[in-house]
Amino acid sequence: MAVTIKDVARAAGVSVASVSRALNGRDNVTDATRHRILEVATRLRYRPNDAARSLITKRTRTIGAVLPDLHGEFFSELIRGIDVAARARGFHVLVSSSHGDSDETSAAIRAMQGRVDGLLVMSPHVDATFLHESLPDALPVVLLNAPPDRSRFPALHLDNHGGALAMTRHLLSRGHRRIAMIGGPAGNLDADERRRGWLDALAEASLADDAPFFDGDFSEASGHAAGQRIAALAQRPDAVFAANDMMAVGCLIALGERGVRVPGDVALAGFDDVPIARYVSPQLTTVRVRIADLGRAAFERLVAELEAPGTRPVRAEVLPCEIVVRASCGRCPERTA
Amino acid sequence: MAVTIKDVARAAGVSVASVSRALNGRDNVTDATRHRILEVATRLRYRPNDAARSLITKRTRTIGAVLPDLHGEFFSELIRGIDVAARARGFHVLVSSSHGDSDETSAAIRAMQGRVDGLLVMSPHVDATFLHESLPDALPVVLLNAPPDRSRFPALHLDNHGGALAMTRHLLSRGHRRIAMIGGPAGNLDADERRRGWLDALAEASLADDAPFFDGDFSEASGHAAGQRIAALAQRPDAVFAANDMMAVGCLIALGERGVRVPGDVALAGFDDVPIARYVSPQLTTVRVRIADLGRAAFERLVAELEAPGTRPVRAEVLPCEIVVRASCGRCPERTA
DNA sequence: TCGCATGATGTAAACGTTTACATCATCCTA
DNA sequence: TAGGATGATGTAAACGTTTACATCATGCGA
Numbered sequence A, B: 001m002a003v004t005i006k007d008v009a010r011a012a013g014v015s016v017a018s019v020s021r022a023l024n025g026r027d028n029v030t031d032a033t034r035h036r037i038l039e040v041a042t043r044l045r046y047r048p049n050d051a052a053r054s055l056i057t058k059r060t061r062t063i064g065a066v067l068p069d070l071h072g073e074f075f076s077e078l079i080r081g082i083d084v085a086a087r088a089r090g091f092h093v094l095v096s097s098s099h100g101d102s103d104e105t106s107a108a109i110r111a112m113q114g115r116v117d118g119l120l121v122m123s124p125h126v127d128a129t130f131l132h133e134s135l136p137d138a139l140p141v142v143l144l145n146a147p148p149d150r151s152r153f154p155a156l157h158l159d160n161h162g163g164a165l166a167m168t169r170h171l172l173s174r175g176h177r178r179i180a181m182i183g184g185p186a187g188n189l190d191a192d193e194r195r196r197g198w199l200d201a202l203a204e205a206s207l208a209d210d211a212p213f214f215d216g217d218f219s220e221a222s223g224h225a226a227g228q229r230i231a232a233l234a235q236r237p238d239a240v241f242a243a244n245d246m247m248a249v250g251c252l253i254a255l256g257e258r259g260v261r262v263p264g265d266v267a268l269a270g271f272d273d274v275p276i277a278r279y280v281s282p283q284l285t286t287v288r289v290r291i292a293d294l295g296r297a298a299f300e301r302l303v304a305e306l307e308a309p310g311t312r313p314v315r316a317e318v319l320p321c322e323i324v325v326r327a328s329c330g331r332c333p334e335r336t337a
Numbered sequence C: 001t002c003g004c005a006t007g008a009t010g011t012a013a014a015c016g017t018t019t020a021c022a023t024c025a026t027c028c029t030a
Numbered sequence D: 001t002a003g004g005a006t007g008a009t010g011t012a013a014a015c016g017t018t019t020a021c022a023t024c025a026t027g028c029g030a
Helices: A005-012 A016-023 A031-043 A050-057 A072-088 A102-112 A129-134 A160-173 A189-204 A220-232 A245-257 A291-307 B005-012 B016-023 B031-043 B050-057 B072-088 B102-112 B129-134 B160-173 B189-204 B220-232 B245-257 B291-307
Strands: A062-067 A092-097 A118-122 A141-144 A155-158 A179-182 A239-242 A267-269 A286-288 A316-319 A322-324 B062-067 B092-097 B118-122 B141-144 B155-158 B179-182 B239-242 B267-269 B286-288 B316-319 B322-324
Touching: A005 A016, A005 A031, A016 A031, A050 B050, A062 A072, A062 A102, A072 A092, A072 A291, A072 B072, A072 B092, A092 A102, A092 B072, A102 A118, A118 A291, A141 A291, A155 A160, A155 A291, A160 A179, A160 A189, A160 A239, A160 A267, A160 A286, A160 A322, A179 A189, A179 A220, A179 A245, A220 A239, A220 A245, A239 A245, A245 A267, A291 A316, B005 B016, B005 B031, B016 B031, B062 B072, B062 B102, B072 B092, B072 B291, B092 B102, B102 B118, B118 B291, B141 B291, B155 B160, B155 B291, B160 B179, B160 B189, B160 B239, B160 B267, B160 B286, B160 B322, B179 B189, B179 B220, B179 B245, B220 B239, B220 B245, B239 B245, B245 B267, B291 B316
Parallel strands: A062 A092, A062 A118, A118 A141, A141 A155, A155 A316, A179 A239, A239 A267, B062 B092, B062 B118, B118 B141, B141 B155, B155 B316, B179 B239, B239 B267
Antiparallel strands: A092 B092, A286 A322, B286 B322
């Protein structure tokens, strides 16, 4: 049988109330008493029972992270960011990596009810309405990279639009005029925003009209397919901007197979800055997203909500990206934020 | 105020005991009563309070996963494997990605006390003694890729030795005689086992004596450095077996920079089968480890311990690896298990 | 010296379950 | 038909905390 607060009280010759007060740092305890209690508690290796505490405080000091099927690096970095921030504040993290469909997501959310003080939810393609049904009004939620809507939930986004805008501007500044894009899966928010950034930058240069766009789905294979089509084009683009690195890598390989040189014949850029980006040849120019920061920021936003519900406006925050210039878009030593 | 078991009892016209029995599937409840209770419970959207339940049952239906700093793919796959298995059995997963030092690991373990029914702990380099101090005797623990010892904990291992043995044998079967290895960090169990497998295979062919060994630390940079030294060697090896894929990639790049062709001049193999392995050129021959399976198996082992403590012998289980033959070791169409 | 404010400490209720035990109705057997 | 076995249901204790409230001692001003 584990040692309880009663054992500590008895051993210290005080009441359980005093033990509770001393251990929770309340001020209405004599220093002498507190000291004695603390000493006894450590000697007895006392550990408060979280269940009993939660039962009465209605707090678990645990948050849930509900994530879709993410590629390894994104997933691990995100969890890492969340976990580090959570630990710093004495919170625990319950994970659920839901595999795609929204039924499973809402099942996971339901299962977490009562075990968590709040939820971090990432669901890049589903529309948020199902969330409103799955979630009890009382539970604080922060959305990650979720579609913008007039939701009652605060949300955090990577600046997909800004990153794509900056990258396309960069390519334009290098003298490229005909800049193609390989897009991501239909209905994916990140993909849409990246496409929008690309288009906006082209529009600034009055080049948006017949800009070549190729469908993709974020997979290396779809990038490869797009690369093949690009290689076969009568009028090849000066540059190709893939909506993520995996497609850029696929495209790079396809171009190589067709004898199209990068960056000699065509410049190439990606998005995400996955580790692979540094290992392909030429190294890939890309947009770096600070994923761990996204996780950390989301957690902090959630904690703010927990500690002072409703005090901060429910709005979307945007985390900046930075472009990372490497060899695949030609010799460009500078690195722009 | 949330709806409690009392509300359900009142609405169904029975006692709380009957509600509890009905909801927990006990057999001593009339079908009629059970049905009525269930109906009322769903109508009222009743959700049992986990804290109250845990308080009395001493169970949380949650397990903790304490993981070191792993590369993205390994981390996410492992969590995924654990999570899927856990969800199937109605368990939750508390994660903690400790960043290296064992102080933090044991802090994480301590923090999880009382919140979890059992622990999955991965700590490839620390010696397991500190675990014995950090862990209460009562808490079931399964170790992942931990050093073998006369521990009281069951453990699961990837078959690092077997994988390296199989890969080295494969290289030998392709006619390579002088097979170098780039090793992993000192004191790392996986690295040691892989080296041992390589040595054992060489010993079988009486080639172990002056086999070239290069130090590495699992980083791409250390592989690159080793590659440079290999390229500069007067008597180059026929093949290089890197203890992980990242070092193999680094080595590949270094060799390419020095004009050493792979697989023409030297064959190359790695370990892990990370996604990058397929995207380098030539594609990398490597040892595939089924990480999600490792997570799943570890969870199942832990659950077995939870449900029938001490019934299964405390011993180490080993999960097989398979070698994946690609272009980097020359044209070898077959794929061996 | 009395009464009162102040501050430390104790008492006990409450949180929402599960479950041992008591109770009660029903059915079967003698 | 009495009485015992069986099985459904109810009662209440228990789990280990936190916290509102009561109590008590102390010090201070009048």
